[in-house]
Amino acid sequence: MATTAGRHTVPTPHVPASPAPVAHRPVDYVWAVARISLGWVFLWAFLDKLFGFGFATPAAKAWVNGGSPTTGFLKGTGENALGGFFSGLAGQAWVDWLFMLGLAGIGTALVLGAGLRIAAAAGTVLLLMMWAAELPLTTNPFMDDHIIYAIVLIGLALAAAGNTLGIGRWWSQTAIVQKYPVLK
Template sequence: MAATAHHHTNRKLTHRPAAVATPTRDDAVTTAGETPATARPAAYAWAAARIGIGWIFLWAFLDKVFGWGFATPADRAWLNGGSPTTGFLKGAGDNALGGLFGALAGHAWVDWLFMTGLLGIGVALVLGVGMRIAAAAGTLMLVLMWAAELPLANNPFLDEHLVYAAVLIGLALAGAGGTLGLGRWWGATALVRRLPILR
């Protein structure tokens, strides 16, 4: 009887599966390539980039509307009858695509489209809402401004317009509106849940 019990005990011990180490939270995070120590600062870095570029768009709108004397003198302010786009577009006249862009100078619809874009993109980025549309519209605007300046004076092909465009795309892909912004609230609204493109 004792021998039989001993035999069964040995079989149980022999066939017991080897213990599998349970990965800790740190192991799982390390495997994913991101740790809490890096994820949080990265989110704040993206948020700072978002707000910074948003302010560039928003400030351009305000300065062109009121003529606060930074890039736009008061007598050329939009409120005083100035055209926000004419100076830039006419200045592109000698460039490779100057004929195309120069022909747009002075048209009211061009001014309204440009200024609406500046305001909408700036507000969306600063608040962290509508990031996908803001990134798409901002990228289009920046690429057009880059094209108007070809050939570039200081670089064969790259300038700040394309760098800002790349950052805008990164902001949208990273979902950067949720940190220091209203992105989480915006994404939970019924409108955005019904139309995710507005996220």
């Protein structure tokens, strides 16, 4: 205790104020729903290729049953402009692993709302490679859903869409993200 002019003063401990609730704008919820929806697109592709639920991947061609998640798509690019390059990657174990880890990681990050910068960068690279594998496009000179999804991914990261209906705000305050902001 400190004494001041015959009086005793007791220092009060500093108690940080609890953070004020964050007011989200309607557009924040639109970005959050877009983030979760696009995350589900990536996660579903991963799950269907892994287990072969019969939507895009029959059970016999599931990765758990010895199928290759990249062969069907990449082998079908042989006649395209970059088909020689991409069809040569089809079925290689390292390509299958990178593709599946990418789908799972990007999807998980988007659904949770954490690591959106890395998810946007990795997702954009993956989507642009899939777009390039299909060149020339048959329905449009250059634009397709891969490009649209890549633009949305970048928008999600720039809008900090993980902060609404996600763990983005908490994630950005963790020690590792404070040390390495690229992980936001």
